[in-house]
Amino acid sequence: MYQYSVGLAAFDYVPIVLSGVGLYFVAATATAWSGRWQQLARLGAVLIICGGISKASWKLIVATAQIDISWMNTALFFCLAPGMLILAGAVWGASRNKGVGARLLTLAAPATLIFGAALIALNWPQQRYHTALLLMLTTIGNVALAGQLIVKSWHLKRPSASILFFCNIIAVFALAGLARIPAQTEPLQWLEEFINAFSQAAFAYAAYILYTAVNKKSLENNHYDINTK
Numbered sequence: 001m002y003q004y005s006v007g008l009a010a011f012d013y014v015p016i017v018l019s020g021v022g023l024y025f026v027a028a029t030a031t032a033w034s035g036r037w038q039q040l041a042r043l044g045a046v047l048i049i050c051g052g053i054s055k056a057s058w059k060l061i062v063a064t065a066q067i068d069i070s071w072m073n074t075a076l077f078f079c080l081a082p083g084m085l086i087l088a089g090a091v092w093g094a095s096r097n098k099g100v101g102a103r104l105l106t107l108a109a110p111a112t113l114i115f116g117a118a119l120i121a122l123n124w125p126q127q128r129y130h131t132a133l134l135l136m137l138t139t140i141g142n143v144a145l146a147g148q149l150i151v152k153s154w155h156l157k158r159p160s161a162s163i164l165f166f167c168n169i170i171a172v173f174a175l176a177g178l179a180r181i182p183a184q185t186e187p188l189q190w191l192e193e194f195i196n197a198f199s200q201a202a203f204a205y206a207a208y209i210l211y212t213a214v215n216k217k218s219l220e221n222n223h224y225d226i227n228t229k
Contacts, residue, residue: 002062002068004063004189005063005186006060006063008190009056009060009063010060011190011197012055012056012059013053014193015196015197016049016052016053016056016200018197018200019048019052019200019203020045020049021208022205022206022207022208023048023049024207025204025207025211026041026087026091026149026207026211027041027042027087028211029091029207029211029214030091030094030095032211032215032218033095033097033214034094034097034098036094037090040089040093040103040107041087041091043083043107044082044083044084044085044088044089045083046083047079047082047083047086048080048084049083050075050079051075051077051078051079051080051083054072054076055072055075055076058072058073077138078114078117078118078134080138080141081110081113081114081137081138082111082114082137083141084138084140084142084144084145085110085113085140085141086106086107086141088141088142088144088148089105089106089109089110091145091148091149092106092144092148093106095148095152110137113137116133118130120133142169146165146166146168146169149161149165149206150165150166152214153165153209153210153213156213156214156217157213158209161205161206161207161209161213164202164205164206164209165203165206167199167202168203168206171195171196171199172199174195178191179192
């Protein structure tokens with residue numbers, strides 16, 4: 001049975017809230033670029049948040065009731081992987097004003113990969129091959145999303161947002177390294193929680209900066225179009 005203190009488990013919701021704020025602004029930014037991508041951007045954001053809530057709730061149940069509801073723990077990457085890939089695809093498609101074909105691909109590709117991971121999980125449940133696949137897909141989606149946000153922020157002359165997005169992705173890889181340490185003591189887990197909270201706060205603020213920049217540019221373009229008519 002896993003061991004978590006109630007305080008540690010409860011604090012796990014803090015990064016989720018901060019992440020939710022950032023994801024809201026990322027989805028809003030994609031919508032500002034192209035309203036046709038709004039639903040996919042929101043879907044990706046919701047899946048990511050659902051994965052985080054499921055894992056945090058699992059941890060809190062373990063801490064308070066000593067009950068291991070395994071599917072809640074497993075749901076983390078089954079939600080994160082498609083969520084990251086869909087949101088990364090939505091940012092790409094919206095910023096380039098792609099059409100229906102790109103939207104279908106953004107939805108179909110993650111769905112196919114997750115279906116494959118589910119089949120692997122059913123056929124080889126003890127080997128955890130599906131976990132490795134989902135972790136790889138989550139990493140690819142995360143890097144693809146962060147890379148685009150860094151570049152877009154830089155092009156819009158918001159270097160502070162680029163730096164914060166970069167800090168967020170560095171923290172993600174640092175947390176992955178810390179998670180591989182066999183002895184997950186409570187002080188180490190608290191360190192991981194604080195790093196995660198800091199990284200998600202950086203992500204949220206950077207996403208807000210990018211959203212305001214895109215929104216400002218959109219208003220300026222609309223104002224220019226009106227004056228030239």
